[in-house]
Structure formats: C-alpha cells, structure tokens
Amino acid sequence: MYxxxxxxxxxxxxxVAQFRDQVRRRLAGEITEDEFKPLRLQNGLYMQLHAYMLxxxxxxxxxxxxxxxxxxxxxxxxxRGYAHFTTRQNIQYNWPELENVPKILDVLASVQMHAIQxxxxxxxxxxxDPLAGIAADELEDPRPYCELIRQWSTFHPEFxxxxxxxxxxxxxxxxxxxxxxxxxxxxxxxxxxxxxxxxEILVGxxxxxxxxxxxxxxxxxxxxxxxxxxxxxxxxxxxxxRRDNKYKARIKIQVAEWGVEKFAAAVEAEWAQIRDSxxxxxxxxxxxxxxxxxxxxHETLPAExxxxxxxxxxxxxxxxxxxxxxxxxxxxxTAAVISTKPxxxxxxxxxxxxxxxxxxxxxxxxMGEVVVMHDQNVMMPNVRQRDLRTFYDxxxxxxxxxxxAGRLTDQICCPGLDFCNLANARSIPVAMRIAEHFDNLxxxxxxxxxxxxxxxxxxxxGHHHVGNIGILGQEKSGxxxxxxxxxxxxxxxxxxxxxxxxxxxxxxxxxxxxxVLDTYAQQRESxxxxxxxxxxxxxxxPFKESLYGTDQGRRSRSG
Amino acid sequence: xxLIKDDAAxxxxxxxxxxxxxxxxxxxxxxxxxxxxxxxxxxxxxREARVGVVLQPGDDALTLAGALxxxxxxxxxxxxxxxxxxYSSARLLRDRLGYTxxxxxxxxxxxxxxxxxxxVGFDAFDLAxxxxxxxxxxxxxxxSVTYQAGADDERPLFxxxxxxx
Numbered sequence: 001m002y003x004x005x006x007x008x009x010x011x012x013x014x015x016v017a018q019f020r021d022q023v024r025r026r027l028a029g030e031i032t033e034d035e036f037k038p039l040r041l042q043n044g045l046y047m048q049l050h051a052y053m054l055x056x057x058x059x060x061x062x063x064x065x066x067x068x069x070x071x072x073x074x075x076x077x078x079x080r081g082y083a084h085f086t087t088r089q090n091i092q093y094n095w096p097e098l099e100n101v102p103k104i105l106d107v108l109a110s111v112q113m114h115a116i117q118x119x120x121x122x123x124x125x126x127x128x129d130p131l132a133g134i135a136a137d138e139l140e141d142p143r144p145y146c147e148l149i150r151q152w153s154t155f156h157p158e159f160x161x162x163x164x165x166x167x168x169x170x171x172x173x174x175x176x177x178x179x180x181x182x183x184x185x186x187x188x189x190x191x192x193x194x195x196x197x198x199x200e201i202l203v204g205x206x207x208x209x210x211x212x213x214x215x216x217x218x219x220x221x222x223x224x225x226x227x228x229x230x231x232x233x234x235x236x237x238x239x240x241x242r243r244d245n246k247y248k249a250r251i252k253i254q255v256a257e258w259g260v261e262k263f264a265a266a267v268e269a270e271w272a273q274i275r276d277s278x279x280x281x282x283x284x285x286x287x288x289x290x291x292x293x294x295x296x297x298h299e300t301l302p303a304e305x306x307x308x309x310x311x312x313x314x315x316x317x318x319x320x321x322x323x324x325x326x327x328x329x330x331x332x333x334t335a336a337v338i339s340t341k342p343x344x345x346x347x348x349x350x351x352x353x354x355x356x357x358x359x360x361x362x363x364x365x366x367m368g369e370v371v372v373m374h375d376q377n378v379m380m381p382n383v384r385q386r387d388l389r390t391f392y393d394x395x396x397x398x399x400x401x402x403x404x405a406g407r408l409t410d411q412i413c414c415p416g417l418d419f420c421n422l423a424n425a426r427s428i429p430v431a432m433r434i435a436e437h438f439d440n441l442x443x444x445x446x447x448x449x450x451x452x453x454x455x456x457x458x459x460x461x462g463h464h465h466v467g468n469i470g471i472l473g474q475e476k477s478g479x480x481x482x483x484x485x486x487x488x489x490x491x492x493x494x495x496x497x498x499x500x501x502x503x504x505x506x507x508x509x510x511x512x513x514x515x516v517l518d519t520y521a522q523q524r525e526s527x528x529x530x531x532x533x534x535x536x537x538x539x540x541x542p543f544k545e546s547l548y549g550t551d552q553g554r555r556s557r558s559g
Numbered sequence: 560x561x562l563i564k565d566d567a568a569x570x571x572x573x574x575x576x577x578x579x580x581x582x583x584x585x586x587x588x589x590x591x592x593x594x595x596x597x598x599x600x601x602x603x604x605x606r607e608a609r610v611g612v613v614l615q616p617g618d619d620a621l622t623l624a625g626a627l628x629x630x631x632x633x634x635x636x637x638x639x640x641x642x643x644x645x646y647s648s649a650r651l652l653r654d655r656l657g658y659t660x661x662x663x664x665x666x667x668x669x670x671x672x673x674x675x676x677x678x679v680g681f682d683a684f685d686l687a688x689x690x691x692x693x694x695x696x697x698x699x700x701x702x703s704v705t706y707q708a709g710a711d712d713e714r715p716l717f718x719x720x721x722x723x724x
Binding site (some may be wrong): 005006007011014015018022025030035039121151152154155156157159160161162235238239243273274277278279282285288291294379 | 577616640642643645646650654671672675676679694701705708709713716720723724
C-alpha cells in the first residue's frame with residue numbers, strides 16, 4: 001500500500017476545496033451546466049438516468065482496511081447503503097446528492113483517496129494485475145510504476161482536455177491479467193536480450209464500438225524513460241488525435257488510421273526532444289516510490305495440502321478452495337477471491353456492512369489489504385492457508401463466500417439501462433436471470449473456466465468483446481434484443497468475440513446461453529479442453545447449428 | 560472582455576484581428592493568422608504598431624521556429640474550452656522554441672482552466688465574455704503543489720523538493 005506524503009495529501013485536500021468551490025458556483029448559477037460538466041466529470045461525477053453517480057479511484061485496485069471503512073461510511077451516510085465495483089478497479093456510488101459530493105470527497109481524502117480523473121477526456125485511473133506482488137510469474141511488482149504514472153498524470157496541465165478518455169494499464173507478469181492489449185496504452189515489464197529490465201509499450205487497444213488490439217510501439221524502454229515516453233505519446237495524441245467525431249476520437253483510431261509505423265515514428269521523434277528533459281526519472285526516485293509502499297511481511301509457514309482441503313466433505317467449502325483461490329508465491333499463503341456475484345444481487349454490488357466486514361476480515365486474515373479485480377470481485381491477496389476454514393466461515397456469514405470465481409456466473413455486467421443514460425438495454429436483470437438459471441454449481445464446475453461479459457450498449461463497459469461468451473444489449477424497434485458473441489479473450493492471446501448470428505429477445509437470451517453451453521459440453525474433446533480452446537478449434541459453426549438450426553443463422557429468434 | 564496579465568487584472572487592449580484577406584490598417588496593433596505571419600513577416604514588422612499572431616487549434620506551433628522575432632504577442636485560440644490542443648501549442652512554444660514573450664489564451668477562456676493554462680506557459684488570459692476576473696485570479700492559486708514539470712517550473716516535484724523516503 002502506497003503511503004501519501006505531505007505533498008500527495010495536500011494535492012488531494014486542495015482538490016476537495018477546489019471542487020467544493022466549483023459546486024458552490026454551480027449552485028449559485030455562476031457556471032453553466034455545460035461549463036460544469038467537464039469539471040464534475042474530471043471528479044468522477046456523472047449525470048445518470050435518475051441521479052448523479054460518483055466514481056471513486058482505486059489506484060491499481062489496491063485498498064487498505066481503513067480505506068474500505070471510509071468507503072463503507074460513504075455508502076451509509078451519502079448513498080443508499082451500497083456501492084458498486086467497476087470493471088476498471090474503481091468503485092461507484094449511484095445516489096449521491098450534488099451538494100454532498102464535497103463532503104464525500106472529504107471522507108475520501110481522510111483515507112488517502114479521491115475521485116480525480118475517474119471520468120472525462122483525461123488520463124484515467126491506471127490499472128494493473130490483481131495478482132501484482134504475489135504472482136509467481138511476475139518479473140517485478142508493477143504498482144510502483146502505476147503510482148509514478150498516477151502522480152505524473154494527476155492534474156497534468158497539458159492533457160486535461162484530450163480528444164477522448166485515456167486509459168493506461170501496467171503489468172509486471174508474463175501472463176497478462178491486466179488486459180493491457182485493450183487499453184489506450186499497455187505497459188509491460190519485460191527483459192531484453194541482455195537481461196536488462198524495462199518496458200514494452202503497446203498503444204491503441206480498446207473496446208467500445210470499434211474494438212482494437214493494441215500494437216507494439218516500442219519493444220524495450222528503459223525504466224527511467226517511462227514518463228517522458230508516455231508524455232510523447234500523449235502529446236502526439238493530443239495534437240493530432242481526431243476531434244471531429246466522438247466515436248473516432250480514441251487513440252486506437254489514430255493508430256489504425258495512421259498505421260502503427262507512422263504513429264511510432266511520430267512518438268519517437270517527439271520523445272527524442274524530451275527524453276533527457278527533467279521529466280526523466282531517476283533510479284533514486286523509482287526506489288523512493290517503491291519505499292513508500294508498505295509491503296506485507298510474510299511469515300515462514302508450511303504449505304498446507306490444498307488438494308486435500310478441496311476434497312473435504314463440506315462441498316461448498318471444497319468448491320471455494322477449488323474455484324476461489326489463486327496461487328501465492330510465498331509458501332503457506334494463498335490469495336482468495338471474494339465473489340460479489342451471489343445469486344440475487346447485481347454483479348459488483350456490496351453493502352456498507354459488507355465493506356466494513358471486508359475491512360475487519362482484511363485486518364484479521366489479510367494483512368490489512370484487499371485488491372479490487374477487473375471482474376468486479378475483491379481479492380484478499382495474503383491469506384494464511386491454515387486460516388482458510390475460519391476465513392471462509394466468516395465470509396459466508398456476510399454472504400461473501402460464493403464459490404463461483406472464474407465460473408459462468410462470475411459474470412461481468414455493466415449497470416445498463418437501469419442506471420445508465422447511454423445504455424440501450426438492461427443488463428443487470430439479464431445477469432440475475434442467468435445467475436438464477438445456472439444455479440447448479442456442479443454443472444458450472446464441469447464447464448470449467450469460462451467468462452461471460454455483458455454490456456447494455458456498444459460502449460462496452462461490460463467488455464463483451466473479450467468475454468468467452470459476450471452479450472451485447474441493443475434496442476430493436478422498441479424492445480430489448482441481445483446479441484451473442486463467442487471467443488473473446490483479454491489475455492496474452494487477446495482475441496475479440498465474433499457475433500454468432502441474429503440477436504435474441506430478452507426472453508430467449510438465457511436459453512441461448514444454455515444452448516451454447518450444452519453444445520460445448522457435448523462436443524468438447526475432453527474436460528481439459530476449455531470453452532475458449534474448443535471455440536478456437538471448431539469456430540462458430542456448431543454453435544450456429546444448435547442455436548439457429550441448419551439454415552445457419554438466417555432464422556431470427558428475436559421475434 | 561476582461562484581461563489578466565502576470566496574475567493581475569490588466570487594462571483592456573485594442574488589437575485588430577485580421578483575416579488572411581484583410582488589408583492591414585495604417586495604424587494600430589494587429590493580430591494575424593499564422594499563415595499570414597509566416598508569409599508577410601517583413602511587411603507586417605515594418606509597420607509602426609505591434610503585431611501578434613493567432614494560433615488556431617489545428618495550427619502547428621513549431622512552424623514558428625525561427626519566426627518569433629518581431630512578434631509582440633502569440634495568442635492561442637480556444638474556440639471551445641474542451642479542445643485541448645492549445646495546451647500543447649503553448650508547451651511547445653515555451654519549451655521547444657524558447658519563446659519568452661507574451662503568450663495569451665483567447666476565446667472560450669474560463670476561470671476553471673486558467674491554472675492549467677498558466678502551467679503550460681500562458682501568462683495572459685483574455686477571459687470569455689462575462690467571466691469574472693476575481694474568480695479567475697483565485698483559480699490561479701488552486702494548487703500549491705504540482706507533480707509535473709511545466710513552463711512555470713521546469714522540474715517535476717521530485718526534483719524540486721526532497722520528498723520523504
């Protein structure tokens with residue numbers, strides 16, 4: 001956990017004062033809504049269908065127990081007793097009153113948090129690998145670099161009015177769990193031919209209405225050059241990115257239209273001018289930032305026999321051990337995924353009392369830290385394996401022990417038409433019906449690792465393009481329709497899902513998912529062949545056949 | 560419109576903005592488009608009065624390399640405050656071209672953006688119609704600490720102060 005120094009704290013405190021004054025001037029009519037909009041957006045405040053929504057930054061997903069308690073306080077005092085984890089490691093409140101937002105920011109600042117640049121056409125919260133710091137395949141912990149980027153991008157005066165929003169992700173592991181290939185900039189810690197470490201820089205990935213996989217702009221960048229190189233990319237984008245059409249304004253379009261060679265050449269030319277400027281990092285500064293992180297100290301513990309635990313007669317606990325644990329590089333420890341997706345609750349929602357409970361559990365079992373994951377779950381990264389049984393019992397007491405991590409019902413879902421004024425269709429009710437329909441966890445375990453991601457419109461906040469199964473809500477002649485996509489994946493082998501055929505009605509979409517799953521279950525070579533592997537081997541054809549019959553998808557079932 | 564210069568309210572100034580085809584008046588300060596400045600520098604500087612250039616968001620500030628002499632003012636236009644290209648223009652003028660003369664933000668210049676504008680190198684702000692000078696002056700003091708290098712201080716925070724280890 002990064003510890004603010006007096007400078008960090010002062011910047012956040014002064015931001016609260018600034019926004020309090022802006023709200024006062026807005027309420028007094030001194031600034032128009034058009035003028036206020038970008039100001040509130042750069043503070044994470046959206047106007048939704050029914051109310052304002054406040055998005056709070058959780059830098060690279062890391063939260064302390066004190067911060068969790070702060071978030072619980074806000075949910076209780078200024079919202080309706082709950083909050084919502086997002087797909088970019090942030091948290092949202094759906095019902096704040098405008099005049100209370102400065103008070104909410106006060107609470108956040110008191111626990112070293114803020115809502116800075118969580119929306120708007122600026123550099124957003126930098127995200128990372130949820131297993132950062134504990135993964136065995138990690139070259140180096142990426143979070144100090146995320147923090148360097150956070151500080152550099154916070155109120156960067158040149159880049160507050162970019163053509164469009166801008167998202168950066170950093171990974172330090174060989175396996176990409178940060179979806180760097182679908183970010184505006186993906187930063188990967190790599191080792192070059194002579195064993196030096198630095199960054200590979202990818203640019204121009206993104207989802208939305210025109211999904212793109214990011215392209216490599218630089219194969220190796222020395223650590224000290226990180227910020228000057230990002231500055232060069234941002235400057236080329238700020239000066240030449242398209243501003244004539246909102247839907248063509250992301251950097252992915254600039255990279256696609258220019259071609260990556262021309263884009264990289266422009267960045268390199270700009271970088272050559274600023275590479276040795278004072279923005280260049282020093283080894284001392286990098287080490288200093290690393291030193292500001294309080295890293296948990298692990299005990300020397302024997303490794304427990306988790307395989308034996310997974311065979312225990314308490315089937316739900318056994319399932320939790322099988323599904324919800326992630327390997328930890330220190331013997332005797334494990335990372336536990338806490339699912340926010342039990343049946344009957346919108347994915348990502350947690351109550352104020354659950355947030356407080358998570359804080360207590362983090363203090364008791366998790367060295368005071370939790371990590372918010374891209375799939376809207378929470379992970380306790382440092383649990384002693386020998387505490388697992390007690391830990392699990394305490395989780396279940398708070399309805400936080402659902403053992404569906406990585407399974408179908410561990411679905412990603414955007415807020416959809418229930419909250420969002422961009423949405424064309426509802427997504428939460430469909431997610432809840434899917435959770436209800438597929439309530440047999442034995443069946444889901446048999447299907448194995450499988451991701452389902454759903455968005456209520458083409459802006460794709462639910463990342464449907466990179467779901468093994470993707471669902472896209474649409475509005476068709478006044479009613480909701482759902483397009484089904486297969487084969488997406490956000491990782492190293494990133495791929496975009498393909499539309500399987502005509503859309504399904506709200507009534508039919510759950511059945512269509514069931515048909516897809518049955519097709520896979522019946523035709524896979526073995527249980528070792530995952531859904532994604534199966535799809536990559538056979539393509540869309542068998543799914544078309546079972547969904548639409550032999551006429552290959554011409555018959556619409558959307559009615 | 561209200562003018563701020565060097566962090567204080569300044570008296571109004573009269574600049575005649577010329578389009579490419581307008582004939583320059585015999586007297587009085589003029590502001591010309593970038594292309595015209597580059598094409599007619601000699602003629603424009605032979606006039607008695609001052610001349611300034613206006614950079615539109617799509618103009619390449621770097622084309623002023625070697626062509627800054629004789630300019631009394633570089634005005635960067637913000638037709639809409641949400642178009643941030645002018646921030647990069649300012650940065651390049653100060654950092655890359657070493658321009659030290661007056662750099663003025665004109666157009667949709669609102670109090671809530673002047674802090675950023677000053678950080679990228681603007682030292683004059685021609686506020687949008689009806690905007691309060693007092694509010695804008697107060698906004699210039701919004702933050703007492705900044706992380707990045709800027710035209711106001713070429714060192715990022717970690718080179719400016721000893722931050723705790």
